[in-house]
Amino acid sequence: MRRRALAGRLWALLALVLAALWAFPVYWMVQSAFLPTNRLRAPDPSFLPLGGGLANFRRVLDDASFLTAFRVSLAVTALTLVAAVLFAFLAALAISRYRFRGRRSFVLAVLVVQMIPAEALFISQYAVLDDWGLLNRAAGLALVYVAAILPFTVWMLRGFVAGVPVELEEAAMVDGLSRTGAFFRITFPLLAPGLVASGVYGFLQAWNEYTLALVVMTEPGQRTLPLWLQGLVEANRATDWGLVMAGSTLIAVPVIVFFLLVQHRLTAGLVSGAVKG
Template sequence: MNRVGRWALGILAVLISLAWSFPIYWMVSSAFLPNNQLQTPTPTFFPTHGTLSNFRRVLANPTFVASFRVSLTVTVLAVVGSILFAFVAALAVSRFRFRGRKGFILVILVVQMIPAEGLFIAQYQMLDSWRLVNSVLGLTIVYVAAILPFTIWMLRGFVAGVPIELEEAGMVDGLSRTGAFFRITFPLLAPGLVAAGVFGFLQAWNEYTLALVVMTDPAKRTLPLWLQGLVDSNHATDWGVVMAGATLIAVPVILFFLIVQNRMTSGLVAGAVKG
């Protein structure tokens, strides 16, 4: 490709990035504007006379604090549970040969094709019979079930990508099979576990429809449900508070990604062939 073609592709990539990031910028910018500026016909692209009052009102709202606590608890439990179960399942289908292995892999693919809405009635009835409706445990269970299929498939590829010969070499040097796995293979799977954790975190933190079905008690809403509750179809919506709330909801996702990004970008088998 010549120089002109590379420049054209670079400009196109910049334009696409700007178009993709503009809604995020508009959300953050609007969070600093008072309602009288948000409701004017002339848009304000730069909040030169911004205010923090919208953020203060959100943080002073006790329902926001309660919803944040529910979302954080459910998300952490869902991520830990899904990674634990998915890792064991991925290890089984990648390292062992057993009857029903191919059928299990096929079931994982089929489950991913089922629309989530088609399971709502069965999931609600199941949780209701267990008396887990409007509970953190009940929502965590359905979140883990929703995250597991893709997470298993993702981790299966990471586990299969680590040569089993590395473990066999460790066993030749005197390690047990378990010791070889945890001392040689497991550290090499860290990028895959982090990637699965990021996927699970995004899914659980931003999920709306399952929470809408399971958490029917207004006092036990997750953050997406809390944010939707600010939009009142019968009265004027305080869009400044809505934008400030949406911005605060996005902050934990950004912080989580910044913490784990180095692990995500590291090589899967970095150092496996050194020395």
């Protein structure tokens, strides 16, 4: 018993050390956002934001290009999230609940598409968006993101749909519900955790993506937040790290807030599904 207790404490200590190593870069970014430039360039590092302030955040928020980039990123992320989850849900439902010719080929194609490097498609994607007049448009970038996110999202949701027994729908239909009613009243609530997990994945990919946005959004007024941050670094020979860290912190805030909100709903969905099952 003592050996088990000692081993448990050692594993807990190791987990705390790994968590601290993981969280330290985030802490360094946040605390650096409060420090002036001379403190950040000092030979002795400052591990606490003592004597700092909100000047760097004010400079970022006063920059009109930041607010423009924020609106562009928000529009692109919202379009990507809705379209990717909707199409992936329908595709996962089809390949999990129905048997049709070419089903295995479709599943195999989903896996193969995931193996194609994104950089190999840049030229063709640029040409297509140029022909359709969607360059430097939020809808055009969202379309590319949906194409990139969809294969993995379909595969993720397929596991959730396959994990819900079809007998639940059949029992509800025996009790008088239609097929559609049985699906939305019985099966759909049990799939909420999968939809939320897919939404988290789509949100993170669309919000933080850089390379595709660099190819599609070439006009300064249509930059996303990662492009805005990169432009901020390139605009100064001597990088203003306080400004960069403040911008990075503000960019990370919506991701953290979204994840916290969705995490609560994900937990509620799992508990609800366990009770109904």
